[in-house]
Amino acid sequence: MTQDILKVNGLKAYYQMNYFGVEREVRAVDDITMTVRRNEVYGIAGESSSGKTSFIKVLAAAIRPPFRVVDGSVEYDFSGRTIDVTTASEEEVEAIRWKHLSYIMQGSMSVLNPVRRIGKTFEDFAARPLGLSGRAFRERVVGHLAKLKLPPNVLNAYPHELSGGMRQRVTIGLATVCHPEFIIADEPTTALDVVVQKEVLSLIRDIQREMGAAVIFVTHDMSVHANVADRVGIIYAGRLVEEGPTREMFFAPKHPYTAHLVASLPRIGDTSQRPALEGRPPNLADPPQGCRFHPRCPLAVDKCRREVPPLETVGKDHRTACWRWEDVEPLDHVHQAHSREAMA
């Protein structure tokens, strides 16, 4: 058994559409190579509409036209059994869902059938993989929901009778009750208050540790990454532009976009204006030449406008795609102050 549970190689996935007779191609995932190890939590952050959901949809084998894999592979190793989900048949993918691979989608509660009680939905998806029924099954589910701070009576409720955050926790419950080996989660805690959010994150991490499983999750909330992820990857305009150990990403970022993201966090007690990023997000149908970040980058030089920087290794487990990575500094005082001692 290798250390890596997921290997993504040169992945390109585009939305290929025909709008009123005009061909349009949105290059939402454009040449991503990365791996996720067993027993790790890998966090993904990045600008709105940079392709994060698109990327993990491919990982979750949840894509359909006009979204297509154009190139590359996505290979899992489940207890010695490998499967490339970009080429696997639907049956093969169904066979690994819930038990080995589960996917918590962004915002969409589409796994929750509006006219079916929550308890029934649990039976539909989890009873068979768990090999339990009747009382034993119900007890297992109730125990699991309790860890998500949900009372047993949510099982009798219809989805619309629950609050947004309760529904979100129900979908997390569904995705984790079978203790899968690989959990993919897209903004799993956006609708939760900070107290419950911590409980839910702890639960996800406990399951991950208990099973030596792997988790890959997307969130805009950098403080969640700071406290949950082992490694963090940053996506900008369809590309992975930096990845590294969590601590280094905050205190010694090597890509100017990462430095910006970390610095744009507001804090209680601080009402100062945050540095906003100049310019608009790149158009993924016609991305900028060279480094895609160059039009908005404070460090950009001529080379950045012409040549695409490769994702190169700059430290242990740390890769960045920036021609000027040696000149990148943390932008805000909090992380600057900590940066030297923290990294020493």
Add this chain to the structure above:
Amino acid sequence: MSTLLEVSHVSKTFSMGGLLSRQHVQAVQDASFTLETDRPEIFTIIGESGSGKTTLARMILGLELPSEGEIRFRGQTVSHKAPRAERLAFMSHVQPVFQNPFEAFNPLKRIDRYLASTARRFLDLSDESAIDKVMDEALHKVGLSLAEVHGRYPHELSGGQLQRCAIARALIPNPPLLIADEPVSMVDASLRMSIVNLLKALRDDFGVSVIYITHDLATAYYISNRIIIMQKGRIVEMGDARTVLEAPEHPYSRLLKASVLSTEDAGAGKLATDPEMVRVAGELAAAPSSHLAERPDGRLVRVYEGA
């Protein structure tokens, strides 16, 4: 001084579950507050998941009727059962941004058509180019453009794009009151700040009041005038936002502030919460008898009889 919105002793009880297992949920219990017309403000509601924030917002919008108490907008009782013309006028003045854009938009309806029907209905526009202009302006305020969303269905947009479309739609009728239920939960920190600054500008430059429901204490601190903190259907603390957030008094408010994740220990994996704080806050939620008491600094804090 005239009153824009008056929420007066409002409660809401739902019954849930089948015939045999019917249970009552007290979603909101005795909530009261007032927004004044000539003092536009950002009024923030923060609190536990399931504590009644969305239910309160839906009652203010007249989508749900209170079980007890009354809500008045400019002196008139809010209700979806109001006569049609009156209801339409109300809706053009009080606009919602719903909690989850993935659930709020009809998946079969193009986003631009959605925005256009709002413009047609509330601005009484019929000229296509005028409608396009209004939509484009609203979208620009949230960092999008009509060209980017033209012809697209909700599932063809990213979470953050969809959430921003929902805000743009609500801005079209130029409402004096905006009810925004977690409007920036799906956008990155940089965009989040620009949208929050937009809400601030709406208040300062156009006199718009905003009821801002959020889980994000940092943006709440940054823009709010007043804040209420809710726990299990009850308001537990209410007052000037900075006073409350700098030194919260109610045990649940303190627990909330203490639970905010920080990046200063990035990589240390800190997710523990003080169990004693959780226990104390949890016990109070179950206490039968309590009321809001006023403090010298003007805030209201829930106190418990016999505690």
